[in-house]
Amino acid sequence: MSGPAEAFDAAERGMWDGRAQVYAGSFARLCAHPVEALLDAAGVGEGTYVLDVGTGTGTAALAALKRGARVRAVDADAGMVAAARELGADASVAALPELPYGDGEFDAVVGNFVLNHVGRPRAALAALRRVLRPGGRLALTIWGAGRGAGQDLLGRACEAAGAVRPAYLPRLGPGEDFVRTADGLAGLLTEAGFGDAAADELAWDHRAGVEEWWSGAAGGVATIGLVVTSQAPETVVRIRREYERLSAEFAEGEGRLALPHRALLASGRRLSCPRP
Template sequence: MKDWAGTGRAYADSYAALCVGTAGFVLDELGEARGRSLLDVGSGTGSLSAAFAGAGWNVTGCEPEPTMREIAVQEHAGIPVVDGALPQLPFQDGVFDAVVANFVLNHVAEPRRAARELSRVSADVVVATVWTNSPTWLWREVCDRAGLSPSAGERLPPEQDFERTVDGFARMLDGAGWRGTRVSEITWTWSAGVEALWVSAEGGVGGAGQFYRALDESDRAAFRAAFDAVCSERTVDGRVPLEHSAAMAIRSRR
């Protein structure tokens, strides 16, 4: 799976703004907060946790990467962040009213086991998202322009993997015991700054960042030139509007 070690600052300055784009959709599904407890699993640098806290939830973050936790504590003081990772969370059964895993189940080695663990620590509702149209498409375009072969990325074994579609996500969760789950597709546009996009690549964030870091000096130069050309063509009013979509699953005990 992807190596997120040391990427906290780069992630905070780039993809954190993209991933928090699900906040409004998730909050609509969670209903009124009324001070109830919420666990944000894979909370990263804390942007989504902060959105939930701002809506009235009593939020705890859970994040295994220390550079992510460090920034979350610095930038979102008052929201506790625990060191923990799927598939074994350091919490008792049903201790949180709500549990959210935003773009987490697409990164774990055992997605069904991880989904069961999310359900275990929730007393009421669980919401999880996975990419159906991720940032990968932009970087493939950059690679094509640069004449580079994009990395195929690490795949799960067939018995663990699942189709990254609404139906595929639903089938995987059904296999994990999430009966009666509602799964739908959400779409939003991230108006990204060019510098933020480049920070993600240069900072080693995600598959594109790891691909870029593995290139030699000549190929890095070609990659950067292609990136500049693609962004120049896509820029509108100084920013690059990029449409993304995700499958969002909601399991409620109500």
């Protein structure tokens, strides 16, 4: 039976299908920023057996390998998996909450901006808890309710150009969503049976070229990409014009932008039994 969660997951699959290379050349560097802090929060070091869930093009998996960890990686998109493998990650196709690993198999699990992209976040956390050994650590990043000004640049350009958000964009069912704050995310981990759950907000300026930042949206990557590419050609021209105008607020010279961003980083430890 199909429901809101299944519809959300199907829309997410379609959003990323065939876009691995465009993502690698645009938004991947942005998402790489918290990786070292993510690995620190999960206690990843020499000999740690790590699962990187939603690996994308393999950034977190490869960073863990550099620390001497043993790493497995999964992603729901076959193109992302192929890109990660080309870079040396041991990656395979798997979509949360279904994971092809045994109970308690890993010392640590990391997920860099993956919980935003699943229709059943609580079921996803239960799956991540299952594959962690007792005492093993989970660390996750998500885009939260708090946003930096750079995160809104492309959306502001769409609004100024009169773009209409397509009705088919994925939305979580009301029973699946959670408060996208540090406290809300830490509470979600506690609810899922993780002890010592904590979350903090990260803030940084992402530096990118004007064309690089536009290329992700123009190539259909993520929600903003679906908004842009669903418009009529004349509207896309207006969006680009508004983007160039508004991006001047973040200009650093020579076609470079400094784009303020904010995200949440949470971690917790697997308890032997989930809390009631």
